[in-house]
Amino acid sequence: AQTVTQSQPEMSVQEAETVTLSCTYDTSESDYYLFWYKQPPSRQMILVIRQEAYKQQNATENRFSVNFQKAAKSFSLKISDSQLGDAAMYFCAYRSALFGGNNDMRFGAGTRLTVKP
């Protein structure tokens, strides 16, 4: 079964600085998606960034970028120029790309990010 591990329960960053959140996963599949979701105090899960496993290029969305290491099964999120609004719980998630198969989303335990002014 696929598992997702986030080893950092809490992280802190100074406003305008850069922070990296770690995520590792375990799978025997070759085709899958990886996601980072953000959950602020409002509890609304917001998609931050998405990576397709067959693409070697790391995904980037404005200040958010990932370091996807497929062989190492590692998927870290880098937030540049951190802003107060980035404070939230961040979840790493895995989803198989197999159609009709067991492709439910598997989430890590989350990393709570605090941004200090």
Added chain:
Amino acid sequence: KAGVTQTPRYLIKTRGQQVTLSCSPISGHRSVSWYQQTPGQGLQFLFEYFSETQRNKGNFPGRFSGRQFSNSRSEMNVSTLELGDSALYLCASSLPSGGRGTDTQYFGPGTRLTVL
């Protein structure tokens, strides 16, 4: 385009009662998944519906059930509520991308269920 909507947003029930939660996916999305989020267990997958058929089911007791209608709206039902069912229930919809069958899930705001 409107996002995923869930109703009600908050619900208080007592043990033994049953509850029905509703989810309206993003227009055009045909896949709806349900998750339970608790402080102790984190985010756990309940089930997924696609074109009115349950495609996947998580490891939850039979008290948890769901269905999907022809307009892709989905409901989940929990019967004989227990204290441990208190949680945030999240619904997510996705549009299976051509041929690959899976795509990004977009979440609703959740329904906060409290069982007393």
